[in-house]
Amino acid sequence: MRATFMYGAGDVRVEEVPDPTIQAPTDAIVRVVRACVCGSDLHPYHGMQASSEGAPMGHEFLGVVEDPGSDVRTVRKGDFVIGTFAFQDNTCEFCREGFQTSCVNGGWYGAGGVGGAQAEALRVPQADGSLIRVPVSVDSDLLPSLLTLSDVYLTGYHAAHMARVRAGQTVTVIGDGAVGLSAVLAARQRGAERIILMGRHRSRTDLGREWGATDVVPERGEEGLARVMELTGGKGSHVVLEAVGHRPAYETAHGVLRPGGVISRVGVPQYEEAPIGFGSLFGRNATLNGGPAPVRAYIDQVLPDVLEGRIDPGRVFDMTVDLEHVADGYRAMDSRESLKALVAP
Amino acid sequence: MRATFMYGAGDVRVEEVPDPTIQAPTDAIVRVVRACVCGSDLHPYHGMQASSEGAPMGHEFLGVVEDPGSDVRTVRKGDFVIGTFAFQDNTCEFCREGFQTSCVNGGWYGAGGVGGAQAEALRVPQADGSLIRVPVSVDSDLLPSLLTLSDVYLTGYHAAHMARVRAGQTVTVIGDGAVGLSAVLAARQRGAERIILMGRHRSRTDLGREWGATDVVPERGEEGLARVMELTGGKGSHVVLEAVGHRPAYETAHGVLRPGGVISRVGVPQYEEAPIGFGSLFGRNATLNGGPAPVRAYIDQVLPDVLEGRIDPGRVFDMTVDLEHVADGYRAMDSRESLKALVAP
Known part of the structure; x- marks a missing residue:
């Protein structure tokens, strides 16, 4: 599959990599329907030391569950889901206190062997805690606003x-x-x-x-x-x-x-x-x-406001690129031509 | 009258100064019944640059109102009072929000022409906001605990x-x-x-x-x-x-x-x-x-706990000195022989 990597300041590349696979029974493989470029991605875009090893990029996504691990209970193959920008089990003590970004079994995309979301697909650890089913179709007009519940609006x-x-x-x-x-x-x-x-x-x-x-x-x-x-x-x-x-x-x-x-x-x-x-x-x-937003704590409460049209946070997206042109999204955001770039693989 | 001044690190002196007098109609002159040495007094005791001008010391006190200014409404001559460690009008917007140490008409003892409480008497600006009448006699066993409501317990x-x-x-x-x-x-x-x-x-x-x-x-x-x-x-x-x-x-x-x-x-x-x-x-x-405790915000609520004996915060005092020996209190606290020194002028 194709996925995005950063090799240094200003150096964003889309490359062919092996498809992600289940590594733990609590994982799920998700095909990415929409991703985007985050303001926080611009920090390494300015300052990352050049490296021979690319860093997987992207942490905000909407997708379809392709392959749920054997212990995954709350989502099934074919479900349309929002992914939270960090993953968590949503059951540990810190999660229950509303600070899911500190989950003892949680972590960040693009690190520790977990890929990024600016890709055709990704492996989602702790899928039960990290994927939220949404009752809309994959071509809904609500996709941009739903995508903001992955990170930006809930931040x-x-x-x-x-x-x-x-x-x-x-x-x-x-x-x-x-x-x-x-x-x-x-x-x-x-x-x-x-x-x-x-x-x-x-x-x-x-x-x-x-x-x-x-x-x-x-x-x-x-x-x-x-x-x-x-x-x-x-x-x-x-x-x-x-x-x-x-x-x-x-x-x-x-x-x-x-x-x-x-x-x-x-x-x-x-x-x-x-x-x-x-x-x-x-x-x-x-x-x-x-701090890092525990979006999992808020998503159930805010989802109806998006589904019923009371808020339209997706208006932050003013540019859409396909995956092959994700670097254009970085460039446009960096030069302030774009507020936020949507990625439609 | 006699009052305490610091002239530099380790240099605390009790000196003869003119009696305080009313300078604004909202002032009151209070005769000090009990004062004490604060942990924060030890910071200049360690590090103050030697100066030819002494800094007036002390900001915690119990006292008796000797001379209320003409605009003072809530206390009368002869009232026994607790003084808050900073003064405030208790009516401004910040006071009403519970942050009296940021009062627009407030300030600190020992600065800006206002004396300190390690003295026989002091001028209390904004007396209506800064003095709280207490229904006990000047020889009550509760004095140490009442004195802690001036600062230390409520901090x-x-x-x-x-x-x-x-x-x-x-x-x-x-x-x-x-x-x-x-x-x-x-x-x-x-x-x-x-x-x-x-x-x-x-x-x-x-x-x-x-x-x-x-x-x-x-x-x-x-x-x-x-x-x-x-x-x-x-x-x-x-x-x-x-x-x-x-x-x-x-x-x-x-x-x-x-x-x-x-x-x-x-x-x-x-x-x-x-x-x-x-x-x-x-x-x-x-x-x-x-931050600096807005003790005025809490004192009415906590006073009954002291008067009715549910808490005994005055146990922090393990030494009593008279005003002439206040420097002994500083020394004993500084060397950790004393936890907190009460001053009985």
Whole structure:
């Protein structure tokens, strides 16, 4: 079959590899119907050291179960499924506490002998915990929105969930990428009164406005910070949803935070150390949280909103490529020509 | 009157100064009945640059209102009161949200022309928000426990409150100082099932055990971390209450945290930057919070527990000095001979 690998910064290749096979009775082989390129894929696309061994790419997918392992109980051959961007058994103690991305039997696609989803097919470990059957046909108009439940929309949702966004609050969203826009939509769904979107790409912030942003701040750094403080009457934002992952975004986040406020991060941090002392978090009783979204915890609850058309998170996709041209999707997202690229193998 | 000043590391002096006077109609002058030395006073006691100008010391007190300003409505001359360790109007937006230490009209004792509480008397700004009348006599046996509501017990309480400690959880408390022991007591009051106290001073950890600690870990660093992980079956602690303020304590905190867990800090951080990336907080969806305790938010609720004898947080005091000998209190706390020194002017 054909599958996508990254060999270094900017070097994405589609190659012929052996078809995936069942390795444990809890595995399932899934034929990929839709995949996509993630904002987090752009981090190695910028910085990966050149390597003779390619890294399998892709972790978001819709597919059809081709071959369920002998212990798989909840999906059958032929079922149309959403795959969560990380796999989990959904039964361990951490899963039951709602943190499936820390599952003791879980893991990440593209690592440890598990392939990626930008491929014709992939092996899904812990299939019972990691595949969710969806009652639609493989050519449904809902595919783009259903695909966002694999990662991007529910990552924005996770940010708002961890921050416990509630009615009447002011929420600042940092980043107008697909996750940032998803965070706007999720904050609106939770009743945020005012949503300040920090981003400078007009076509993106326009979608953000449609999804609930009440204000757009294109300025960055000190200037952006001053603008948000001005918009909030000098008080700052109850909640900041940080959907970028670079340290300047974090610095902005604590700079615009109201006393007692919450910074929820879902942009994968590209830094390890940052300020958390008296002058940044402690002095104002700030809360910092967020992390890899346990989308499995949310998917059952949000699925009806997509199936019944109350939300349309699939609008983040503005480009479609076939698998052979997946590198075009990376390039277009990297140059900001595309917000998010759908892959239709 | 006599009042305490610090002139540099280890240099605490009691000096004659003019009596405090009303400067705003919302002030009150309070005669100090009991004060004490705070663990946070030991930070400048270790590291303050020598200065020709002394810093007024002390921020925890019980007292009697001597002279209420003309706009003060809730206390009268002769009232016996608890003073909160920071002052606040208790009416601004941030106060109403429960973060009185960020009051727009608030501030700290010993700074900006406001004196300290290790003195015969002090001026209390925003007296209506900062003084709480208590229906006991000035020679009540409850004075030590009432004094802890000025800061130390409610700082431990704040840690447990911010972490939302709940029944059935495992809570690790880092630090066997007066705040750490208070955090043990507060976690127990909230129903924590298992409380692991990290501390190495036997007399202190014994009090911790009386107050609810189920396990004591004297080891520090990697060894202490391994011990807590072993005690929790490799899963880590739902909550860590960090009551030290040095960076190694924070490193231990994220090291022993369970996925989805909460680190609540009340030790004033003696560092600004620290790890918060994928390997420390983000990867496991950790929450970090805490800060200066808004004791005003909790005092009405906890006061009955003290007045009716359900808790006895005043047991943290194991030494009493008069005002002239306050430096002995600093010395004894610094050398760990004393857990916390009460000052009876």
